[in-house]
Amino acid sequence: MSVRLARPDLLQFVPYSSARKETAAAGVMLNANESPWPPYAGGEGLNRYPQPQPAALTQRLAQIYAVDEDQLLVGRGSDETIDLLVRGFCRAERDAVLISPPTFGMYRVSAQLQGARLIEVPLRSEQDYAVDAAEIISRAQVEPVKLVFVCSPNNPTGQLANRDDVLRIADALRDRALVVVDEAYVEYARSASYSEALDGRDNLLVLRTLSKAFGLAAARIGCLLGERSIIAFLRGLMAPYPLPQPSVGAALQALDPALDAPRAAQIAATIEQRERLRTALQSHPLVQRIWPSDANFLCVRWNDSAAVARDLADRGIIVRDLSRYPGLDNCLRLSIGSRAENQTLLDALAAIASALAAPEAAEYNG
Numbered sequence: 001m002s003v004r005l006a007r008p009d010l011l012q013f014v015p016y017s018s019a020r021k022e023t024a025a026a027g028v029m030l031n032a033n034e035s036p037w038p039p040y041a042g043g044e045g046l047n048r049y050p051q052p053q054p055a056a057l058t059q060r061l062a063q064i065y066a067v068d069e070d071q072l073l074v075g076r077g078s079d080e081t082i083d084l085l086v087r088g089f090c091r092a093e094r095d096a097v098l099i100s101p102p103t104f105g106m107y108r109v110s111a112q113l114q115g116a117r118l119i120e121v122p123l124r125s126e127q128d129y130a131v132d133a134a135e136i137i138s139r140a141q142v143e144p145v146k147l148v149f150v151c152s153p154n155n156p157t158g159q160l161a162n163r164d165d166v167l168r169i170a171d172a173l174r175d176r177a178l179v180v181v182d183e184a185y186v187e188y189a190r191s192a193s194y195s196e197a198l199d200g201r202d203n204l205l206v207l208r209t210l211s212k213a214f215g216l217a218a219a220r221i222g223c224l225l226g227e228r229s230i231i232a233f234l235r236g237l238m239a240p241y242p243l244p245q246p247s248v249g250a251a252l253q254a255l256d257p258a259l260d261a262p263r264a265a266q267i268a269a270t271i272e273q274r275e276r277l278r279t280a281l282q283s284h285p286l287v288q289r290i291w292p293s294d295a296n297f298l299c300v301r302w303n304d305s306a307a308v309a310r311d312l313a314d315r316g317i318i319v320r321d322l323s324r325y326p327g328l329d330n331c332l333r334l335s336i337g338s339r340a341e342n343q344t345l346l347d348a349l350a351a352i353a354s355a356l357a358a359p360e361a362a363e364y365n366g
């Protein structure tokens with residue numbers, strides 16, 4: 001039972017007992033100091049506190065992610081579940097979080113907020129940002145690492161982690177640390193989720209989100225999948241009513257099985273656009289390097305990323321500057337937009353390149 005790895009001072013933690021947890025519903029509800037009247041406008045039923053883990057949503061998400069309902073925690077985005085993990089498992093100044101930069105920034109932010117130590121084992125940039133499994137295992141065996149975050153596909157570089165490596169890390173650290181695979185972009189990878197590998201691995205956890213492929217970033221719904229005692233423990237640490245009812249309602253509508261086929265087509269279109277953009281940029285005069293991607297973005301190195309970002313911004317196109325990440329100097333992250341948006345981007349890049357090639361620009365460049 002990997003919940004044994006939790007902060008010892010929290011193992012006897014008594015969760016807040018909310019009115020809605022104690023009694024879900026009744027004909028006359030006088031137990032939560034709510035207004036008996038819905039608001040005058042803006043939302044039927046919003047006068048009542050929501051269920052902490054709404055049954056219909058939990059059921060549907062468990063079905064989509066192929067786990068049991070008690071193996072799944074629904075949070076305000078996966079960001080919240082990352083934070084809960086760090087708070088629940090890492091004692092300040094003693095326990096450590098291991099990350100592999102360049103990677104998603106929230107693991108570091110949550111670790112710092114909690115005062116947890118941070119151990120960095122960089123991705124192997126010379127090998128298309130592969131996870132350094134041997135180094136992760138050896139560092140985690142000598143340091144007080146409680147959580148290992150693996151982002152796959154990795155934000156911001158775009159590659160999947162090697163499956164055997166990840167499972168090897170999880171198995172090697174079985175009694176020492178939790179291995180959390182963040183699959184925010186896995187829908188674009190057409191590769192199996194690590195939820196398939198949860199059976200028999202009680203220190204492996206998976207993060208999923210509705211913010212990317214499901215198009216619900218503003219609803220703030222994300223999930224942690226894993227061993228039941230860990231999920232129950234973290235549910236006890238959450239805020240009493242974490243999920244706003246309008247978000248839950250929107251998610252249930254968006255997750256209607258009738259929409260699975262159109263959504264799959266949309267994801268396929270994004271993948272096709274990603275490859276189209278990648279091919280077009282490979283031979284672009286301003287591009288130095290472009291990495292293969294399993295996500296809905298591309299990581300691209302330019303001759304001068306700051307100039308490209310500025311010229312794109314002048315044309316109303318914003319992209320993410322990655323040059324502050326170690327090892328990603330002169331890199332920009334380009335999210336895959338609609339077909340029309342991607343064409344606007346390509347047209348703008350062509351115009352920027354030809355402006356640079358024009359005589360006055362050549363003179364300007366010395």
Ligand SMILES: *Cc1c(COP(=O)(O)O)cnc(C)c1O
Nearest residue numbers: 077078079104155184209211222
């Ligand atoms: C976008 C993203 C998330 C999603 O966070 P939410 O809080 O669910 O919106 C999680 N992990 C990574 C790596 C991301 O890029």
